[in-house]
Amino acid sequence: MFGRIALVGIGLIGSSLARVVRREKLADHIAISTRSASTLRRAEELGLGDSYHTDAAEAVEGADLVIVSVPVGASGTVAQAIAGALKPGAIVTDVGSTKRSVIDQMAPHVPHGVHFIPGHPIAGTEYSGPDSGFAALFEDRWCILTPLPDTDAAALDKLKAFWRACGSDLDEMDPDHHDRVLAVVSHLPQLISYNIVGTASDLETVTESEVIKYSASGFRDFTRLAASDPTMWRDVCLHNKEAILEMLARFSEDLASMQRAIRWADGDKLFDLFTRTRHVRKSIIEAGQDVEVPNFGRQSAKRGESQT
């Protein structure tokens, strides 16, 4: 599909891309670059690419597709570093969790004749680094592209075909709308998770070991997200500030209203609040974005399996 693909950043996302590109034979040559010598060495030990570079400019030289997979706050620096080495006609894309800021940081550096098409695969785990990637990460997951107004149609088609070959379904969106959608489906849940785990760790009357011991009763569902990479999430907060603050404000408002219903023992209101959210789960399962199995915290207890 491509001659040379350059992967700048080889953590969870970059290394998953390397693995699927290899498996699906999407490039003749995979050039890998990352900031630190130690991560690069690990990528090499894992045999993720065909060539390894500490200098990103060297990696992108002659590449037909360049995928930048670094924390969003580093996008500008990376764009600046590779700009001079980009081949005319190359496609440059990224995988960052925010899009407006990435565009503002990268677009000014991309030379005329190179196709910059920002993107975001809606797929991830709470792990990071080159060891955590796997080829199936993008399968049956959405990949959102946020093309700029003057994007070349042929280049866009080519990038879409690439993501389809990785197993993804494609969507296009305006960057600002992307940032608002992701603020609610991803950034808000993430911040709430960090926050609840923080709150639980700070109590005087309940110990952390009690929290851990009895976490199967709900708490543990939040700890997966709260184990995610702090650098990535710091950058997301700093680069999608307005949308995140809007969602947090709405969430707090709703929470205050629920709090009030509890204080005044308004059972009917609580019942209503707890009823209107149930169908969302069903729709998510129907949309193939989760499985019906309860109790994922325990592999033996598959629904139905142990019914006697």
Add this chain to the structure above:
Amino acid sequence: MFGRIALVGIGLIGSSLARVVRREKLADHIAISTRSASTLRRAEELGLGDSYHTDAAEAVEGADLVIVSVPVGASGTVAQAIAGALKPGAIVTDVGSTKRSVIDQMAPHVPHGVHFIPGHPIAGTEYSGPDSGFAALFEDRWCILTPLPDTDAAALDKLKAFWRACGSDLDEMDPDHHDRVLAVVSHLPQLISYNIVGTASDLETVTESEVIKYSASGFRDFTRLAASDPTMWRDVCLHNKEAILEMLARFSEDLASMQRAIRWADGDKLFDLFTRTRHVRKSIIEAGQDVEVPNFGRQSAKRGESQT
């Protein structure tokens, strides 16, 4: 282990008990009672017991162990209904998610000579009703008993042995402490989940179908809890009000502080907040309360399995 066990309430918890009692042969006779004729019929179709009663008093007659598994708000009514039929020396226990209120509701009705020992298995799913139960529900999960000061030691031992035979580990706790611990590990996560799903459903700029479509990026982790039974949770809120309000207040305070760090782009503070919560996940996995596999939303993507 027991002659006759009476199960009052045959939903998720009651029917899981019925199944494990049968599998482990913990009773000669399982008497089942529930409020509605339709649920009772379903329990009978599933063959969960040996006798079926719409009258709870009839079910508990001659029983050596009575387990009440109904929403906590119904505990008093049930206790009143069965009080007169309880056999001297019988053990009466419950499985309710709050303990102080259940004690206040039930204890006054329990006749002298009957051993009332409140309990709470820390095991559940988001499903309810007799079809949703399974025998393995309690395996490797904690069961907390909150015995009263004058509890008979032999009766307590017997109840502990029962739960152990169901696969549980046993803990004893003061009822008020139980309610505070559960407020943080269970009730707060539950309310936060209901709230975030509610907030996401109410946006004008992001549609519900977008929320569902892109839910794999974090949101879906919350929807499992938000699919839980509204009656059960309304009752929990009404019956553990003080502890829940305390936890909600702390959570909101912490959230406001995070919000402020985002507004003022305080990257260092955000990084710190996001770092201190990571170890909790690790401890939960080590404690056997969750598994390490990422991406539970997809059965194919086991960690390592698809690494190439």
